[in-house]
Amino acid sequence: MHVHILFGASGTASLKYMFRETDSSESNQVIGFHDNLVVGPLWNLHKPEGLVNRQNWLIQHLPIVLGDDFFEKSYQEEFMKCVHQVNSVTEETPITIWCTNNASEQAGIRLIMYLLRDQSNPIRILNVKPIFDRLFNTGKYKMDIRSVGEVNPDKLELIYKEAACIDPVNETEKISLMKEWGVLSSSKELLRIWWKNQIKEVPVDYFDDYLYEIVLKVHGKRKQKEFIRAPRIIGEAIGYLNHDVGDQFLEYRLRELVSQGLLEVEGSFKGMPFYSVRAK
Template sequence: MDRHTKIKKAIDDLSSSDAKTALKLIMIQLDSAGNNDDAKAELYNSLKELSDGLLDTEGQRPVWEPDEGASHVHIAFGESVAGSLKLAIKQLGHADSHKIVTFGDFFSIGPLWRLHEEEGRARREEWLKDRINNHFSDAEEAEAETDHRHLLEQLERIPAQAAIVVWVTNSAYEQAGLRYALHLLSFKPNNVFIFNVGAACERRFNQIDRRIDYRHSGEIPTEHLKAVFDEKEAGGSLSNQTRKQLEQEWLELAESKEGLRIWDGENIVSVDENYFDSYLLETVEKLHSYKGNDDFIKAARVIGEALGYCEQHVGDGYFEYRLRHLVYNGDLEIKGVPRAMRYYSVKRKR
């Protein structure tokens, strides 16, 4: 079979959720590369690795999954940071002994009620399908439950000698994910390290005249991950008491049915779904002032502006959901069909 045929077959064999994940990773990396030559070279390496992985027809367990030879297993939240972390580990020469488990769910939005149980996951998917455009179809929902079982299998395969490193930032998304991961790992006696990679990169790279506050790990470039990699265990492993406390905090989160969480600087706070509505209206007003008129503004433009200046990481899907709600509520006028943000425009109702 020639390479082009292999490429076509590999793509045809992808599930729709895997295809979306790969496309998202490519687009995020393209956006991050910009005009930086080093970033472009890094992008090529990352895309080559993605391509090679898709073309692997040996039927073997993926190279990044935990195995008996692993000295470290890294927990990452989201495909973006997982892809960057894989590249960093490979370039550092640790691919044989350092493995990665990726949690794909977006823990800042949607109810977390009993997410560790099948009933809770089904209710969460129903909430997301009712509110977030382009979320799972019914077929993909069945795949999501299969993915959850695969996640549990990966955690089960973590060998006893491996250190578990959970990569986080100060975001409700990853802080909630951390607590969920520790709950699922409660049967594992391994040493667990929490590495706040956002804080480490801010200490290392921020300057008086140039500061970046990372809202989630996916915003951190691979070269920065490599630079702070050796700091991952500097804080020491979690004590049994701290692990139990964080596991208990997950159980408390898993009793709430709110659809939105933010990080207040120290804690995960559940808030009403309308928390960002006034912010979105202010964003529309700001864009009207930029344009000098009250004409319709593309929904994608509003959401992009809102994402760019928001200190919380809730994603474009959630902002688009709330923008539609403001239309339905009569706060905004609409032109077009709101099947996706690129298909409609809004303006303030006067």
């Protein structure tokens, strides 16, 4: 048995598909946290009160995708299920934590190290990005991947084979990562980015100016500013952004720009497809 752990719904689905389609004598279990640790409080997340606090913040601030009430009905149960699976891994079982250079997956590494603090499993950290760059970013057009979920299963399989020689983390590295989780889980900050090879906490309005500039960019030089569909703004913002913050967080901040009086709105906030915005 080999256990694989990662953060993000898309990456989890890709990894599970990869192992289903791969001929291997090894049995693989994928533990996937459907969460983005870039946004929302991480305070005491390894404890019940911290998980409830995070869930409440996500429910109150992130817009609900139509037909998806995951945060309200399933989030806490699914998170605790994953924690239980991690804690149930037997001592001798090798573990691989999958990541790229984003704050969610990197924070996830630190949380997992804390959860496994009393176990001696061989734990490898497989950073997909440098291997992806070496194998696939060799031509004129290059893809700057921001999460494991942006890599298709066929490429993940090749990356996994290339990573066979990665050594497990040593005790010093494990302790250092655990201490970093201690810092993260003691903070009340609500937004994180990956900056100069470390997790950096930033104000929750860190991307507001960027979002506003996207609105102005779409307006262009037209004298008459027309209303722009919210999905277009969010889509362009995600496309140019190097950080994997997620569309729900960006929509939350777009609505905040409306609340602050910087943008006008037309339509209903019942869902992203139902409203448009323009700069005042």
